[in-house]
Amino acid sequence: MASLATHLCVTLLxxxxxxxxxxxxxxxxxxxxxxxxxxxxxxSDPKWKNLDLYVLTVALPIASFSLIFLFLxxxxxxxxxxxxxxxxxxxxxxxxxxxxxxxxxxxIDPVVILDNFLFVFxxxxxxxxxxxxxxxxSGLVVEVVxxxxxxxxxxxxxxxxxxxxxxGAFFAEFCFCCGLVLKGTWxxxxxxxxxxxxxxxxxCHEMEILPGSGNVELKCDLEEDGLRGVALVNLMFVGHAIVxxxxxxxxxxxxxxxxxxxxxxxxxxLLAGLDSESALMxxxxxxxxx
Numbered sequence: 368m369a370s371l372a373t374h375l376c377v378t379l380l381x382x383x384x385x386x387x388x389x390x391x392x393x394x395x396x397x398x399x400x401x402x403x404x405x406x407x408x409x410x411s412d413p414k415w416k417n418l419d420l421y422v423l424t425v426a427l428p429i430a431s432f433s434l435i436f437l438f439l440x441x442x443x444x445x446x447x448x449x450x451x452x453x454x455x456x457x458x459x460x461x462x463x464x465x466x467x468x469x470x471x472x473x474x475i476d477p478v479v480i481l482d483n484f485l486f487v488f489x490x491x492x493x494x495x496x497x498x499x500x501x502x503x504x505s506g507l508v509v510e511v512v513x514x515x516x517x518x519x520x521x522x523x524x525x526x527x528x529x530x531x532x533x534x535g536a537f538f539a540e541f542c543f544c545c546g547l548v549l550k551g552t553w554x555x556x557x558x559x560x561x562x563x564x565x566x567x568x569x570x571c572h573e574m575e576i577l578p579g580s581g582n583v584e585l586k587c588d589l590e591e592d593g594l595r596g597v598a599l600v601n602l603m604f605v606g607h608a609i610v611x612x613x614x615x616x617x618x619x620x621x622x623x624x625x626x627x628x629x630x631x632x633x634x635x636x637l638l639a640g641l642d643s644e645s646a647l648m649x650x651x652x653x654x655x656x657x
Contacts, residue, residue: 374558376430378551383419385547389615392544393622396537405530405540407485408469420469427463431456454499461492486531493524507593508568511600512557519550541615549611556603568596 391409410417434456465488472480497520501513526543529536559565571587587593 371558371562374554374562378555378558380423380426381547381551381554385544385549385551387419388547389541389544389618390622392537392540393619396540397623400537403535403537405482405486405534405536407472407482407489410473417473420466423466424463424470427459427466431459431463434459451499458492458496458499461495465489465492482534483531486527486534490524490527490531493520493527496520497524507590508571508587508596508600509561511597512561515600515604516550516553516557519546519553522546523550541619545611545615548615549608552607552611553604556607560600560603568592568599571596 388409391411392405395406395409396403408420410420434452438450438452438456465485468480468485468488472485497517500517500520501510523543523546526539526546529539530543533539560568568587569592571592587596
């Protein structure tokens with residue numbers, strides 16, 4: 368993932384998913400907190416509103432095959448760096464399989480493909496992603512930057528597993544959404560820090576991994592420069608986390624005070640299922656009295 372373009376693509380992938388998920392899950396929770404159940408993907412009617420999911424089913428295999436092409440085109444030296452493309456391609460392919468399962472679950476009976484299974488599958492993919500992040504790179508600052516990305520993958524993975532066990536835990540859903548949004552913003556920050564001069568680190572400079580490849584790494588001349596860069600990276604990450612958390616809380620507050628916005632963002636099958644469950648709950652006491 369040693370290029371600005373790949374970091375930008377990850378950001379464009381994660382940010383819309385995280386924000387859309389936060390909108391829909393918060394709307395569903397505010398509708399009736401006691402009946403809230405997290406979903407692996409929040410689908411809406413009409414079908415064109417699920418365009419983000421359909422875009423993923425097309426974009427992920429293209430990105431996966433592109434990485435395979437890069438893997439095959441590098442034939443000499445830097446074996447670890449070369450195989451990192453193959454591992455990333457495999458990861459994208461597995462995420463594509465997960466997206467296909469989302470589409471199939473919408474097309475057939477949801478009982479056939481349970482949300483619990485999809486949450487477990489998604490959690491495993493996040494753990495696999497954790498093992499691949501930063502592969503083929505080196506340097507103290509780079510390791511810290513990608514280490515924080517890996518930590519966010521772990522948080523998302525644990526949230527998925529917890530939601531598979533307790534789908535009604537909104538705090539896990541909220542953490543999952545914040546984790547996706549934070550990953551999106553942090554990947555963009557990582558690309559700007561490591562592969563541009565926008566956020567330069569004193570005493571550190573870019574070094575091209577392979578001549579003519581356009582992929583670079585950040586190298587620091589002195590240990591003190593590397594430690595200073597690490598401190599700055601940690602400070603920026605804390606700033607990102609605070610901003611994402613405050614924005615997420617603000618969005619939740621906005622939805623809680625604006626009912627029209629809430630229903631507009633989570634309409635169709637999202638609230639239809641919830642309304643049917645609520646009606647059933649109201650009918651049960653009457654049946655018991657009779």
